[in-house]
Amino acid sequence: GAGVSQTPSNKVTEKGKYVELRCDPISGHTALYWYRQSLGQGPEFLIYFQGTGAADDSGLPNDRFFAVRPEGSVSTLKIQRTERGDSAVYLCASSLVGLTGEGYTFGSGTRLTVV
Amino acid sequence: AQKVTQAQTEISVVEKEDVTLDCVYETRDTTYYLFWYKQPPSGELVFLIRRNSFDEQNEISGRYSWNFQKSTSSFNFTITASQVVDSAVYFCALSQEGAQKLVFGQGTRLTINP
Numbered sequence: 402g403a404g405v406s407q408t409p410s411n412k413v414t415e416k417g418k419y420v421e422l423r424c425d426p427i428s429g430h431t432a433l434y435w436y437r438q439s440l441g442q443g444p445e446f447l448i449y450f451q452g453t454g455a456a457d458d459s460g461l462p463n464d465r466f467f468a469v470r471p472e473g474s475v476s477t478l479k480i481q482r483t484e485r486g487d488s489a490v491y492l493c494a495s496s497l498v499g500l501t502g503e504g505y506t507f508g509s510g511t512r513l514t515v516v
Numbered sequence: 517a518q519k520v521t522q523a524q525t526e527i528s529v530v531e532k533e534d535v536t537l538d539c540v541y542e543t544r545d546t547t548y549y550l551f552w553y554k555q556p557p558s559g560e561l562v563f564l565i566r567r568n569s570f571d572e573q574n575e576i577s578g579r580y581s582w583n584f585q586k587s588t589s590s591f592n593f594t595i596t597a598s599q600v601v602d603s604a605v606y607f608c609a610l611s612q613e614g615a616q617k618l619v620f621g622q623g624t625r626l627t628i629n630p
Contacts, residue, residue, distance in 0.1 A: 404560075432616065434616070434617070441622070441623075442622055442623070443520075443607050443609070443620030443621050443622050443623050444561070444607075444618075444620050445620070446617035446618065446619070449616045449617060451616075456616065457615075457616060457617065459617075460617065490559065492561065494561075504551055504553070504563040504566055504618070505563075506563075507553075507560050507561040507562075508560065509558060509559045509560045510559050510560075
């Protein structure tokens with residue numbers, strides 16, 4: 402597609418439930434990133450994929466968070482046993498070869514609300 | 517550890533005024549990259565500029581200009597003759613050489629009033 406697509410755009414879930422957030426990167430982009438943006442804050446890095454593998458998952462806050470990219474294109478961020486503190490906008494970004502001259506292209510995000 | 521500080525939480529000016537957004541960073545690396553992104557109400561982060569640590573020349577792009585000063589660890593962004601469409605949240609960010617992640621500041625919400 403023309404840009405990075407994230408679905409759903411909004412998700413409301415109950416505390417303790419499992420959620421999946423999807424990211425469809427720009428076609429041909431090998432690098433994919435997930436960030437989390439809490440209200441009034443800058444985005445915080447979660448995980449980076451190069452192809453199918455997670456090259457850097459140092460930003461995942463705990464083992465309730467997991468992400469996959471099985472075919473090197475679409476990625477899914479999975480959150481188990483959601484907590485109210487997980488409420489945030491989850492941003493996905495992609496780039497052709499990494500963090501190069503123009504940074505990366507971000508999607509519009511998924512706003513997750515845990516009630 | 518790397519850190520980016522944007523001390524101005526919110527700025528409000530009248531259209532056509534010039535406005536400067538401040539960014540101060542901390543890093544122990546000698547090679548690093550600095551970025552500015554714009555986040556309009558739609559939520560997407562839009563890339564504005566990338567600067568490497570060895571290039572201290574100021575950059576101008578239309579009404580936008582950036583002042584990078586290693587001596588004060590600052591990378592400030594100025595909008596000249598501001599317009600209502602410039603209203604957005606602006607983020608400064610930092611990355612290490614070879615790293616793929618960005619460390620963002622808290623952002624400055626800029627409102628341009630007609």
